[in-house]
Amino acid sequence: MIPGDLACHPFLRDLPLAYVGRLAGAAHPVEVRAGHRFFRDGDPADRFWLIETGKVALDLHLPGRGAVIVETLGPGTVLGWSWLFPPHEWRFGAVATEPVRAIEIDGERLRSRAAADPAFGHELVTRFAAVLLDRLQATRIRLLDLYAAPGGVS
Amino acid sequence: MSLVLDGLDPLVRELRDRGYRVIGPTVRDGAIVLGELTGADELPWGVGVELAAGRYRLRERGDDAAFGHSAGPQSWKPYLRPPRQKLWDARRTERGFEVREPEEEPVRYAFLGVRPCDLRALEVTDRVLGGGRYADTAYTARRDRAFVIVVNCTEPGETCFCASMGTGPGAESGYDLALTERAGPRYVADAGTDEGAAVLAAIPHAEADDGTVAAARADVAAAAGRMGRTMPEADLRDLLAARLGSPRWDDVASRCLTCGNCTMVCPTCFCTTVEDVTDVTGDHAERWRTWDSCFDLDFTHLGAGPVRGTPRSRYRQWLTHKLGTWHDQFGSSGCVGCGRCIVWCPVGIDLTEEVAALHAEGDGA
Amino acid sequence: MAPVPYRVAARRRETHDTVTLLLRPYDPATAIATPEPGQFTMLYAFGVGESAISVSGLDGEGIEQTIRAVGAVSTALTEARPGDVVGVRGPYGTGWNVGTGGRDLLFAAGGIGLAPLRPAIHEAVARRSVFGRVTLLVGARTPGDLPYLGELAELRDAGVDLAITVDRAAAGWTGNVGVITTLLDGLAPDLDRTTAYVCGPEIMIRLTAAELARRGVPDVRVSLERNMRCGLGWCGHCQLGSILVCRDGPVVAYPDVAGPLAVKEL
Numbered sequence: 178m179i180p181g182d183l184a185c186h187p188f189l190r191d192l193p194l195a196y197v198g199r200l201a202g203a204a205h206p207v208e209v210r211a212g213h214r215f216f217r218d219g220d221p222a223d224r225f226w227l228i229e230t231g232k233v234a235l236d237l238h239l240p241g242r243g244a245v246i247v248e249t250l251g252p253g254t255v256l257g258w259s260w261l262f263p264p265h266e267w268r269f270g271a272v273a274t275e276p277v278r279a280i281e282i283d284g285e286r287l288r289s290r291a292a293a294d295p296a297f298g299h300e301l302v303t304r305f306a307a308v309l310l311d312r313l314q315a316t317r318i319r320l321l322d323l324y325a326a327p328g329g330v331s
Numbered sequence: 332m333s334l335v336l337d338g339l340d341p342l343v344r345e346l347r348d349r350g351y352r353v354i355g356p357t358v359r360d361g362a363i364v365l366g367e368l369t370g371a372d373e374l375p376w377g378v379g380v381e382l383a384a385g386r387y388r389l390r391e392r393g394d395d396a397a398f399g400h401s402a403g404p405q406s407w408k409p410y411l412r413p414p415r416q417k418l419w420d421a422r423r424t425e426r427g428f429e430v431r432e433p434e435e436e437p438v439r440y441a442f443l444g445v446r447p448c449d450l451r452a453l454e455v456t457d458r459v460l461g462g463g464r465y466a467d468t469a470y471t472a473r474r475d476r477a478f479v480i481v482v483n484c485t486e487p488g489e490t491c492f493c494a495s496m497g498t499g500p501g502a503e504s505g506y507d508l509a510l511t512e513r514a515g516p517r518y519v520a521d522a523g524t525d526e527g528a529a530v531l532a533a534i535p536h537a538e539a540d541d542g543t544v545a546a547a548r549a550d551v552a553a554a555a556g557r558m559g560r561t562m563p564e565a566d567l568r569d570l571l572a573a574r575l576g577s578p579r580w581d582d583v584a585s586r587c588l589t590c591g592n593c594t595m596v597c598p599t600c601f602c603t604t605v606e607d608v609t610d611v612t613g614d615h616a617e618r619w620r621t622w623d624s625c626f627d628l629d630f631t632h633l634g635a636g637p638v639r640g641t642p643r644s645r646y647r648q649w650l651t652h653k654l655g656t657w658h659d660q661f662g663s664s665g666c667v668g669c670g671r672c673i674v675w676c677p678v679g680i681d682l683t684e685e686v687a688a689l690h691a692e693g694d695g696a
Numbered sequence: 697m698a699p700v701p702y703r704v705a706a707r708r709r710e711t712h713d714t715v716t717l718l719l720r721p722y723d724p725a726t727a728i729a730t731p732e733p734g735q736f737t738m739l740y741a742f743g744v745g746e747s748a749i750s751v752s753g754l755d756g757e758g759i760e761q762t763i764r765a766v767g768a769v770s771t772a773l774t775e776a777r778p779g780d781v782v783g784v785r786g787p788y789g790t791g792w793n794v795g796t797g798g799r800d801l802l803f804a805a806g807g808i809g810l811a812p813l814r815p816a817i818h819e820a821v822a823r824r825s826v827f828g829r830v831t832l833l834v835g836a837r838t839p840g841d842l843p844y845l846g847e848l849a850e851l852r853d854a855g856v857d858l859a860i861t862v863d864r865a866a867a868g869w870t871g872n873v874g875v876i877t878t879l880l881d882g883l884a885p886d887l888d889r890t891t892a893y894v895c896g897p898e899i900m901i902r903l904t905a906a907e908l909a910r911r912g913v914p915d916v917r918v919s920l921e922r923n924m925r926c927g928l929g930w931c932g933h934c935q936l937g938s939i940l941v942c943r944d945g946p947v948v949a950y951p952d953v954a955g956p957l958a959v960k961e962l
Contacts, residue, residue, distance in 0.1 A: 232872070234870070234873065239867070242866075242867045243867035243868070244867060245865055245866065245867050245869075246865040246869060246870070246873045247865070247873060248873050248874050249861065249871075249872040249873045249874050249878065251872075251878065251881045251882055252881060252882065253881050254881070274870055274871075315874060315875045315877070315878070318875050318899070318903065319863040319864065319874075319875060321899070322837065322863065323806065323807070323863075323896075323897040323899055323900055324806060324807030324808070324835070324836060324837040324841065324863065324896070324897065324900075325837055326713055326764065326765075326766060327766055
């Protein structure tokens with residue numbers, strides 16, 4: 178994949194060019210239609226995607242309720258973190274709700290590169306931590322249930 | 332031109348003859364309160380006060396001054412804005428409901444003994460209730476009808492700080508009559524309006540010679556140097572805006588009972604609430620307006636609870652509003668330096684001390 | 697300042713605790729002045745009390761008001777039926793002021809915050825051609841908590857870019873799930889000709905307004921809410937720092953309140 182295309186994505190903003198090159202070696206563009214399922218919960222997690230256009234819904238199938246969306250990811254975001262940590266298994270599913278253009282990156286290859294080069298690993302993990310923080314804060318705001326009737330859920 | 336009055340009996344009689352209800356200080360229940368006077372003999376002749384933070388006692392002055400006291404538990408506020416007032420009543424009809432606003436009974440008060448600080452308080456309240464887009468006509472009507480007799484201060488109390496607030500000890504305008512009490516008791520009197528002049532002309536008086544006038548002025552000027560308290564010299568609006576996070580608020584919160592006494596005795600506190608009531612049939616309703624206090628827990632109720640839930644936040648609101656944001660809202664300070672809040676606080680919180688502490692935080696920080 | 701009797705002409709349930717009333721004056725000669733979008737009235741439930749409620753729509757001399765049942769007065773108002781009487785005082789406060797045109801408009805509504813924005817949105821649609829982009833972002837608790845559901849599709853047809861997100865989805869919801877600020881990523885990048893109007897719970901207002909300002913929106917306006925007893929500037933209840941919300945608000949420029957809103961219990 179051409180490093181120039183990669184570096185445009187917000188997740189990789191200001192990433193040193195050498196690292197961009199390394200990522201490019203493990204990346205390739207994908208284009209999917211609405212309804213395409215990226216993964217199911219429980220599947221092995223070995224890659225991640227930088228979403229460029231379109232929307233992806235993280236979902237979970239609940240017995241008796243069907244598939245429930247827990248979060249929607251849009252352009253400029255990262256889909257998939259479970260490839261970083263054992264047991265390398267997806268906790269949720271992911272399905273495109275619109276046509277999606279994304280960059281798919283081989284997580285397994287990146288893990289071994291990061292193990293060999295701690296500085297590269299540090300750069301990757303720092304960026305993921307920022308994403309996680311942002312996502313966690315937003316989730317906590319949702320837990321506050323701000324739109325509920327004052328005095329609690331009615 | 333200044334005149335001299337010998338005693339006050341003729342003045343009180345003249346005002347009553349003109350149809351005014353004369354309100355002035357009088358001794359009742361161990362305090363000097365404001366009440367209706369039928370004669371000048373009901374004034375607190377020779378009665379003074381001992382004041383301190385959280386302390387008020389009457390004392391014998393040993394002279395015959397009628398106005399040798401300060402910081403009584405009320406201001407003129409209850410006469411111009413009764414603590415409980417019916418706004419309107421309504422009854423259901425086929426076309427919804429019909430509202431009837433009460434006919435204001437044409438009460439005309441003569442306020443005898445308005446201190447310059449309290450006069451300023453009236454002017455501050457005029458701006459709050461009459462100076463905005465919507466005027467409180469019940470207030471402005473009573474205010475316009477009131478005959479104001481200022482008594483300049485020659486003997487400030489222990490908790491007074493009008494001088495540092497720029498509201499006293501003398502008044503230059505805004506009154507119908509201004510008196511300065513001298514030994515005798517005799518009063519140097521100045522008219523501020525045509526009606527004031529007419530009242531003076533109708534009662535026994537003498538022309539004041541220059542010496543008497545000068546002596547009276549000197550007494551008032553000297554009083555400015557004998558204030559019991561001072562407010563620190565600083566831009567209070569900026570100071571309080573910068574100290575919203577100060578630990579001093581926790582300190583005062585550990586003492587403040589949020590009883591709201593300060594707001595009741597303060598001459599400029601104006602907060603009110605409304606009460607809607609209905610009869611058993613549900614066909615007749617009334618709306619009453621009553622005094623309220625920002626110290627009340629429900630004052631800021633929103634949704635599930637109060638915005639200002641802690642005593643800390645409520646005391647901070649009162650002080651920063653009175654001395655700070657009042658400037659932004661109404662173009663002047665809300666405090667006139669009368670010292671009542673210091674005297675009538677059950678735990679003796681002194682706002683001049685609190686402001687001094689907040690001010691000191693900035694030095695060398 | 698006494699309330700004017702208005703008749704409930706129509707009632708529509710929006711969500712489980714929210715109702716929209718269409719009110720018309722019994723006597724057109726006594727009708728209140730036409731409210732500006734963003735203004736509120738003091739609505740009186742006979743014998744119970746008054747509540748400050750934003751105007752959520754206009755219909756000739758009729759006014760629409762959307763009420764959420766949170767206390768005795770608002771509950772009584774939500775139980776009013778067509779033919780019942782309600783008292784109205786007002787209109788009070790500052791309005792959204794969508795302006796005379798030439799700008800892009802962005803409305804961000806959190807939960808019941810869509811109600812006070814609705815008259816401004818209607819005005820933007822009525823004069824659609826004088827504005828650039830008109831965008832409406834809506835955040836709601838769940839899909840079942842979206843008010844004015846029937847109208848939202850019509851807004852799209854009228855040239856409004858509409859994006860909806862919910863905090864929590866039910867099965868069958870295929871739309872966005874996430875906080876309202878996630879919808880900002882889908883906006884066009886050039887926001888320098890945008891005026892933003894934000895309304896909703898105070899935390900949502902602060903997060904959304906701050907994020908909009910960070911992304912370069914030069915003019916962000918928010919609607920404040922505080923306890924109100926009079927609407928006239930006399931009772932002292934609605935203060936936020938130096939602002940009297942009934943008089944200097946409820947609509948204020950975000951930079952003017954960002955500081956006061958960040959002070960706890962101010």
